Amino acid sequence: MTLPQHLVPSLADAAPGGRVQVEGDEAHHAVVVRRLRVGERLQLTDGVGRVALGTVEETAKRAFTVVVEEIREVAEPRPxxxxxxxxxxxxxxxxxxxxxxxxxxxxxxxxxxxxxxxxxxxxxxxxxxxxxxxxxxxxxxxxxxxxxxxxxxxxxxxxxxxxxxxxxxxxxxxxxxxxxxxxxxxxxxxxxxxxxxxxxxxxxxxxxxxxxxxxxxxxxxxxxxxxxxxxxxxxxxxxxxxxxxx
The missing domain is CATH 3.40.1280.10 (SPOUT methyltransferase, trefoil knot domain)
Known part of the structure; x- marks a missing residue:
């Protein structure tokens, strides 16, 4: 089963071992509607080819933090x-x-x-x-x-x-x-x-x-x-x- 995905504005500074905080409506939907929990694995993307795989470390009503385990660079599909x-x-x-x-x-x-x-x-x-x-x-x-x-x-x-x-x-x-x-x-x-x-x-x-x-x-x-x-x-x-x- 593939991991759930969430969109973030940028992953330019993300690296294995680092942390990425997701905020706003994206985080609210994940935590309140989808019932995201600490320890859950997921993937984040910036929508322009960079993907971070990681585990949820902390959640709030409109924010959650992910510890990055792996970064993937995905080439744009062609044609x-x-x-x-x-x-x-x-x-x-x-x-x-x-x-x-x-x-x-x-x-x-x-x-x-x-x-x-x-x-x-x-x-x-x-x-x-x-x-x-x-x-x-x-x-x-x-x-x-x-x-x-x-x-x-x-x-x-x-x-x-x-x-x-x-x-x-x-x-x-x-x-x-x-x-x-x-x-x-x-x-x-x-x-x-x-x-x-x-x-x-x-x-x-x-x-x-x-x-x-x-x-x-x-x-x-x-x-x-x-x-x-x-x-x-x-x-x-x-x-x-x-x-x-x-």
Whole structure:
């Protein structure tokens, strides 16, 4: 059984034999909700590749101290995957973020597609982004990820075009595409980008713009998936053909 994981701001000064104190909401949830106890072994991570394994020495309501036994440096998984996720309705956005995090996506970019029903504006935009970021953080801890995903502010279509231009391989999921996702040639390194449209589908103009920027329009199969699950299906299909899953 893998050890439970907790996120800390930094492990830069952590070393075997030393101590790391975890404070705030992270510690409160561990001690009060999860009932963390003295003597329990766990792992801490800073979310950018450094992991400390250790034993709980002391607990309080909003703090606990860990004696470090081992430090591990984990290389960032390659190829690196970014998913541009069109805003789904309701809580399906958090579902998409959760499963994309669990499968190993490095960056999840919220995007307001032309046919997106959900709208992020003003205070709602800040709250919705915070929900996505919190969901990614908790899912990453559950998945024991050493590298936690980034969830940047909502992108415009122009932002997505720039991401496509900078990727080594970029795909757009589209039910009318001719090329299957399994026909793509994939690198063992570099940056992969997947664009997932909204419930109402991508417009012809969006698909044309993305393809013009360098993306390949692909289909997953004969079925049409929900926007909240299409991304994880596509990323799984891609990673199964790379060194990350072999």
């Amino acid at each position: 690196r995957v970014t998913v541009v996720q069109a805003l789904p309705k309701g809580d399906r956005g958090e579902l998409a973020v959760e499963v994309l995090t669990e499968v190993g996506v490095a960056t999840i970019v919220p995007w307001a597609a032309e046919r997106s029903v959900a709208v992020w504006r003003g205070e709602r935009a800040a709250k919705s982004l915070a929900k996505w970021q919190a969901t990614a953080r908790e899912a990453a801890k559950q998945a024991r990820r050493a590298w936690h995903p980034q969830v940047p502010p909502m992108a415009t279509t122009d932002d997505v075009l720039a991401l496509i231009a900078g990727a080594d391989v970029a795909i757009v999921l589209h039910e009318e595409a001719v090329e299957p996702i399994g026909a793509l040639a994939l690198p063992d390194d570099g940056d992969l980008l997947v664009v997932v449209g909204p419930e109402g589908g991508l417009t012809e103009a969006e698909v044309a713009a993305f393809v013009g920027a360098g993306a390949v329009s692909v289909r997953l199969g004969t079925e049409v998936l929900r926007t909240s699950t299409a991304g994880v299906a596509a990323v799984s299909a891609l990673l199964s053909r790379t060194g990350r899953w072999s």
